[in-house]
Amino acid sequence: MRVLAAMSGGVDSAVAAARAVEAGHDVVGVHLALSRMPGTLRTGSRGCCTIEDSMDAQRAANVLGIPYYVWDFSERFKLDVVDDFVAEYTAGRTPNPCMRCNERIKFAALLEKAVDLGFDAVATGHYANIVTDVHGNRELHRASAWAKDQSYVLGVLTSEQLAHAMFPLGDTPSKDLVRAEAERRGLGVAAKPDSHDICFIPDGDTRGWLADRLGAEDGPILDRSGAQLGTHSGAHAFTVGQRKGLDIGYPSADGRPRFVLEVRPKTNTVVVGPKEDLEVSLLAGRKVSWAGLDPVASGFSAGLEAGETAEFACEVQIRAHADPVPARARMALVDPADYADGADAISASRADQTDARLELRIVPDAPLGAVAPGQTAVLYVGTRVLGQCTIDRTVSAVPAGASA
Numbered sequence: 267m268r269v270l271a272a273m274s275g276g277v278d279s280a281v282a283a284a285r286a287v288e289a290g291h292d293v294v295g296v297h298l299a300l301s302r303m304p305g306t307l308r309t310g311s312r313g314c315c316t317i318e319d320s321m322d323a324q325r326a327a328n329v330l331g332i333p334y335y336v337w338d339f340s341e342r343f344k345l346d347v348v349d350d351f352v353a354e355y356t357a358g359r360t361p362n363p364c365m366r367c368n369e370r371i372k373f374a375a376l377l378e379k380a381v382d383l384g385f386d387a388v389a390t391g392h393y394a395n396i397v398t399d400v401h402g403n404r405e406l407h408r409a410s411a412w413a414k415d416q417s418y419v420l421g422v423l424t425s426e427q428l429a430h431a432m433f434p435l436g437d438t439p440s441k442d443l444v445r446a447e448a449e450r451r452g453l454g455v456a457a458k459p460d461s462h463d464i465c466f467i468p469d470g471d472t473r474g475w476l477a478d479r480l481g482a483e484d485g486p487i488l489d490r491s492g493a494q495l496g497t498h499s500g501a502h503a504f505t506v507g508q509r510k511g512l513d514i515g516y517p518s519a520d521g522r523p524r525f526v527l528e529v530r531p532k533t534n535t536v537v538v539g540p541k542e543d544l545e546v547s548l549l550a551g552r553k554v555s556w557a558g559l560d561p562v563a564s565g566f567s568a569g570l571e572a573g574e575t576a577e578f579a580c581e582v583q584i585r586a587h588a589d590p591v592p593a594r595a596r597m598a599l600v601d602p603a604d605y606a607d608g609a610d611a612i613s614a615s616r617a618d619q620t621d622a623r624l625e626l627r628i629v630p631d632a633p634l635g636a637v638a639p640g641q642t643a644v645l646y647v648g649t650r651v652l653g654q655c656t657i658d659r660t661v662s663a664v665p666a667g668a669s670a
Contacts (some may be wrong), residue, residue: 277444
């Protein structure tokens, strides 16, 4: 096969490319230039896609003896990831830019270009597996090493994208083995630290980065009854579940810590309360995609009218490193009354996602804590990734006033 190896400049993507070469594929390496500041250099484990990373990827490609190119995706990255990140915070939501990057850059823009150029697959250094069922359908599954599993951030992939995806590291038991393999192969990135945090905010100061772009305006901090407890310097700096940085100045009546329960950007308001008020009994989202066959085609659920499904058992994971929890889910018609935008809730849809008249409703077996709109809920059945939704709304497990 002709394989395009996405080479970030890290050890995982370098070894993934090496394994693709060793498997006999015709491999070409490509590094994505995502930064609009080409002079930016990496600082330890912070930041990625820098000039330093590009040079590391070039050196790895030279060792492997494969052609290497740099593709400028900085404009697409700004529009689809950075601007989306800002817009989501402006709306009081908590986005996951890694999900958007995988969805819109690595497995949309990159894959589309690769297929147009005649490549059969794109190989990346993600830790996940693709399994083909007895009918020839490709499914996304967890990596063999759950501690390193990255299937959550790949939950946005569609069946069409899985058809052209390759994850050579999926069966590798540990990252230490990958580093050892890189050293044996003479790859200079063997000891390079993993990148973390948001790549376009390399200093890790998300609050300051947002303040520079959205400004900072004082607003009220309220409890669930509407009583004002203090003020803040910008609602965009807060996210559901946050404890630090409230600066209310005095303890709660019972002495327990307060947590952010809700962010209301239109009124620049932050609502806080006790930890138990963070628990939700239902989460739902309209931007839904399936990583392979949908629940009806997969046999998990019988179809009902207008694309609805019967309830089916699954597990839900709401963060990359969270444990999955048992749940039941179904596709259901949107009730505009459940959304602040009313009728607009069903007016917009993306061609690669389910009908916007529908939402994915997920009911965990036990309440989940600190679930924020904007996060991604990924559904699993065993090791298989079934699909995902961006969370639009939640229903509190604690009625207003019950914990007062």
